[in-house]
């Protein structure tokens with residue numbers, strides 16, 4: 001019997017929203033293999049979160065719990081130890097999760113120890129060991145076939161709908177003899193970007209700014225539109241490299257991959273690495289002073305204008321429309 | 326201190342891929358170096374050199390796995406300043422990430438390295454897994470997606486700021502270790518070795534090879550191994566099929582004014 005084990009990240013006693021697409025991918029894989037879905041919850045005291053997850057069900061048979069002080073804060077070293085131990089004790093045939101920075105850090109390490117292949121950033125489950133995947137900055141799409149007694153995957157969050165509670169509650173089981181090691185590392189600090197806005201890859205609307213915004217202070221006008229639309233703020237590499245906005249707002253091949261209903265690119269040229277992160281959006285708007293830029297080749301609506309002139313006007317019109325509703 | 330830096334050749338990313346028979350036809354591509362690996366070499370050199378001077382705190386070895394006659398990219402890394410190079414003669418296109426990682430781990434052990442620095446990602450295959458696998462195989466700590474690194478030489482540790490999901494994590498890792506670098510590792514103040522004076526100004530990208538560097542590169546030592554020499558039997562457990570260009574987005578319309586844009590977004594696209 002195949003067993004698909006999905007690693008679930010938790011915080012504040014519950015599942016973290018960004019883990020939900022990975023559960024969906026795992027459930028699809030369990031279905032494709034005719035096997036069971038299992039969830040793995042790790043932490044210093046993960047019991048409350050595990051219970052909440054088990055109650056929500058998500059179609060999983062069992063929620064496996066690994067509790068150990070070394071597991072918090074997250075380190076790839078300690079998590080990988082537990083992923084390996086859990087995979088062995090459960091007899092997992094597939095291990096995966098959402099392609100978050102933590103899972104992308106820990107899972108390949110565990111895969112190496114297990115001698116397992118990895119299908120990274122999958123966009124689709126096609127068969128028991130076949131996955132949809134984009135490479136070459138989104139310019140090639142194909143089917144990745146992985147072979148092994150155990151296989152690993154990470155799921156691109158923009159491509160799988162978040163798992164919803166449902167089905168029978170899952171059982172809870174503790175993983176025995178957990179002895180993770182941090183291998184001497186210490187996490188000195190974790191500076192979270194403070195934001196009341198929705199997470200980039202969960203937002204329905206994303207407003208991104210590029211080098212043409214010139215400086216961080218100018219992002220105010222983009223933030224105003226973002227908040228009006230209840231969206232998330234994004235940026236190009238040029239803007240994040242220049243320190244205009246924090247690095248975790250970068251959209252693209254090396255940043256976040258987003259697929260909102262509406263993506264508004266302001267003063268962004270549309271380099272392939274940027275397009276790789278947003279071309280799956282439903283509606284794309286480009287506002288750029290140069291009509292020749294490649295961003296206009298993917299935009300549903302293009303406006304050739306300077307942001308200094310266009311953005312205040314746009315905010316005014318959007319606000320008026322919302323007030324009239 | 327010995328720093329191993331892995332460097333990969335990739336098809337020129339400026340050119341769109343050409344497809345033939347469900348795979349990417351690389352027979353006529355121009356091979357260039359993976360940009361993240363240029364950043365890795367740059368980071369290694371900034372750790373190893375006393376900025377501005379000639380003294381070296383570490384040896385920097387560039388390692389590539391590719392067919393022996395396709396190793397031109399290695400010359401550039403030597404010209405940038407790597408001390409010597411190792412080529413593992415194998416068909417890189419036919420190896421899975423585990424095989425690549427096993428080869429890198431074998432070289433790391435053979436050379437007795439203290440640190441591996443790799444790029445975070447291959448620009449072509451975009452797997453983002455090799456560095457993590459090497460760390461797992463070696464059983465050493467890892468700091469992936471590094472944006473800054475600072476070397477505490479007395480304590481033999483590195484402080485690494487890593488770009489994570491919703492912010493920046495700073496992790497202290499004891500050597501020996503594995504590091505993978507993200508884009509911002511090449512910004513002027515990202516790498517600190519505790520010796521290079523703060524006044525030494527670095528640029529905001531990987532250095533270009535100097536003329537002198539290019540001349541010197543030809544004289545630097547390049548060892549060539551086969552996977553068998555390293556005791557690794559290679560495999561191919563992850564393969565693509567039916568690769569093709571994704572459906573192209575239709576270019577839309579250029580609107581004449583902000584009024585028209587907002588009107589269309591509300592009534593036509595219905596996203597407002």
Ligand SMILES: Cc1cc2nc3c(=O)[nH]c(=O)nc-3n(C[C@H](O)[C@H](O)[C@H](O)COP(=O)(O)OP(=O)(O)OC[C@H]3O[C@@H](n4cnc5c(N)ncnc54)[C@H](O)[C@@H]3O)c2cc1C
Nearest residue numbers: 210211212236237238252253254255267269274289306307
């Ligand atoms: C290995 C690698 C990985 C990368 N990964 C990413 C990634 O993940 N994400 C990413 O975004 N990039 C990435 N890049 C960088 C990418 O190649 C581009 O350099 C980058 O996206 C350019 O950012 P930009 O469009 O903001 O800047 P530019 O290309 O400089 O464009 C600025 C734009 O602003 C417009 N403009 C200027 N002034 C105004 C004004 N007043 N009003 C309106 N428009 C104005 C200009 O016409 C221009 O189109 C990567 C590059 C490499 C090599």
Ligand SMILES: Nc1ncnc2c1ncn2[C@@H]1O[C@H](COP(=O)(O)O)[C@@H](O)[C@H]1O
Nearest residue numbers: 331332390443444446447452453454455
């Ligand atoms: N054939 C190779 N030779 C040398 N290094 C490689 C090779 N393939 C991958 N790497 C290294 O692994 C890093 C991450 O690649 P990947 O995991 O394939 O995205 C790259 O930036 C390289 O440093």
